[in-house]
Amino acid sequence: MKYKFDKKYLYWSLAGLFAICGGILFYYFVFHSSNVSTNFRSLIRISMPVIDGFILAYIQCPILNFIESHIMIPIYQKAGIALHSKSRKRMRAISVFATLVVTFTVIYAFANLVIPQIISSIENFAFRLPSYIDNFTIWLEETLANNPTIETYAIQYVNDYSKELESWIRGDFLPQINTLLISVSSRIVSVLVFLWNLLIGLIISVYMLSSKETFAAQFKKIAYAVFEEASANNIIDEFRFVHQTFGGFITGKLLDSLIIGIICFAGTSLIGTPYPVLISVIVGVTNVIPFFGPYLGAIPSAFLILLIEPKQCLYFLFFVLVLQQFDGNILGPKILGNSTGLSSFWVIFAITIFGGLFGILGMFIGVPVFAVIYAEIKRKVCKTLRKKELPDNTENYMKLRHIHNKVLQIQEDPSHSSKQEPKSVPVKIRRPDLDNEITEIIPESISDEKKD
Numbered sequence: 001m002k003y004k005f006d007k008k009y010l011y012w013s014l015a016g017l018f019a020i021c022g023g024i025l026f027y028y029f030v031f032h033s034s035n036v037s038t039n040f041r042s043l044i045r046i047s048m049p050v051i052d053g054f055i056l057a058y059i060q061c062p063i064l065n066f067i068e069s070h071i072m073i074p075i076y077q078k079a080g081i082a083l084h085s086k087s088r089k090r091m092r093a094i095s096v097f098a099t100l101v102v103t104f105t106v107i108y109a110f111a112n113l114v115i116p117q118i119i120s121s122i123e124n125f126a127f128r129l130p131s132y133i134d135n136f137t138i139w140l141e142e143t144l145a146n147n148p149t150i151e152t153y154a155i156q157y158v159n160d161y162s163k164e165l166e167s168w169i170r171g172d173f174l175p176q177i178n179t180l181l182i183s184v185s186s187r188i189v190s191v192l193v194f195l196w197n198l199l200i201g202l203i204i205s206v207y208m209l210s211s212k213e214t215f216a217a218q219f220k221k222i223a224y225a226v227f228e229e230a231s232a233n234n235i236i237d238e239f240r241f242v243h244q245t246f247g248g249f250i251t252g253k254l255l256d257s258l259i260i261g262i263i264c265f266a267g268t269s270l271i272g273t274p275y276p277v278l279i280s281v282i283v284g285v286t287n288v289i290p291f292f293g294p295y296l297g298a299i300p301s302a303f304l305i306l307l308i309e310p311k312q313c314l315y316f317l318f319f320v321l322v323l324q325q326f327d328g329n330i331l332g333p334k335i336l337g338n339s340t341g342l343s344s345f346w347v348i349f350a351i352t353i354f355g356g357l358f359g360i361l362g363m364f365i366g367v368p369v370f371a372v373i374y375a376e377i378k379r380k381v382c383k384t385l386r387k388k389e390l391p392d393n394t395e396n397y398m399k400l401r402h403i404h405n406k407v408l409q410i411q412e413d414p415s416h417s418s419k420q421e422p423k424s425v426p427v428k429i430r431r432p433d434l435d436n437e438i439t440e441i442i443p444e445s446i447s448d449e450k451k452d
Contacts, residue, residue: 052201057208062251064099064209068092096209114277121278125304132307139310242372249368252335257287259335260327267323271315274308283320287327289363291347294324342371 029036044051072091073083081087125132208215219239223232261284268276279301286297298320306313342350347367354366382392390403 048197049200050204052197053204053208056201056205057212058247059251060099060103060205060209061212062247063102064095067095067098067102071098092210096206099209100206114281117277118281121275125275125278125308129307136307136310238376241375245371245375246368249371250365253288253290253364256327256332256335257284259331260284260287260323263326264320264323267319268316271312271319273305273312273316273319275304279304279316283323289360290351290367291344292351292363294320294327298324342367342374346370346374 072095223235261280264283265276265280268279282301283297286293302313305316350366350370351363354362385392
């Protein structure tokens with residue numbers, strides 16, 4: 001009699017092997033966490049060229065797409081050049097080269113024009129600080145001449161804190177800059193390693209940009225080879241959503257902050273604000289942080305202007321208020337749209353948590369990362385509710401008392417009747433995942449409102 005192998009024993013054996021391996025890994029992570037951390041840092045250090053290349057390619061990808069779709073393809077069409085495989089390769093090579101030219105031009109312009117002016121402004125402010133404080137004290141005395149009590153306390157506070165500020169700038173801040181420059185110049189090996197990783201990363205980014213469709217196709221190929229069709233579709237959809245949310249927010253926010261910085265420079269130069277380059281860089285850089293960014297940039301900038309020209313501080317605050325209203329209501333929605341899908345509360349929550357964990361970088365990437373997590377949780381919850389044949393619209397649960405036999409019992413407004421019994425109102429709605437209409441029970445008061 002021929003023996004027939006049962007596959008279920010193979011599955012059980014593999015499950016047992018994976019369970020044992022998982023237990024060993026868990027033990028190693030718990031009791032040898034220092035070795036794990038060391039090995040992880042070593043892996044990150046070795047992989048830095050690839051990581052740098054991926055980051056550079058991801059940042060430059062929108063520039064490449066814009067050049068191809070809005071410049072190269074129209075040129076090819078007007079020239080009557082057919083877009084076959086060879087012409088597309090040539091077009092991609094030209095587009096990648098143009099992308100690198102744009103990137104290096106922006107970096108060179110910032111390094112050559114903006115950074116020296118920022119350093120000069122900081123040094124100039126530090127050495128002129130005593131005269132700025134004297135001018136501010138005279139202005140304060142003239143303003144508060146009719147209130148001698150307030151004048152005495154105000155001048156006392158100005159004198160005390162100005163001495164501390166001057167001591168910190170001269171004794172801590174400027175020496176730290178010099179120490180940092182000396183440290184960077186002395187650690188020439190580390191600088192060379194960083195530049196080498198950046199150079200290799202730049203080369204890798206060129207290959208990634210040139211073959212980005214191929215890499216995406218290979219990923220899809222692996223997904224369909226390893227997973228079932230439905231699971232592979234879900235995985236690909238998840239990656240598309242992460243890319244749209246995260247990438248759209250990052251690139252859109254950087255572009256928005258650049259435009260705000262340029263507008264701020266033009267406006268501050270027009271109204272005569274001192275140190276317009278320094279102020280504009282502060283406002284533009286802090287603007288990348290959602291919600292709190294405008295305040296983080298406006299407060300120190302206003303303080304600097306207040307010490308130099310108090311009247312200009314009022315003009316600057318009014319200008320920044322108008323600028324932030326323009327950014328929040330016109331420019332920001334135009335560029336970003338509703339890329340995160342988060343309410344104001346969840347934006348503040350994400351910035352607070354990720355900022356506390358990862359600092360300034362966490363405040364910047366916290367919103368898109370949390371948006372992905374929030375959307376995934378929302379998707380799973382809605383999917384589970386639909387499986388249970390329950391409505392997934394949040395508004396249906398606003399006045400919900402309980403659910404019995406898949407019927408939503410709605411609690412009436414107590415102002416109408418103190419002894420009003422809960423009622424249910426059947427209303428036909430169309431669910432996007434089904435082809436036919438089904439009957440759900442939702443409150444009469446919200447049945448006509450827009451669904452989530």
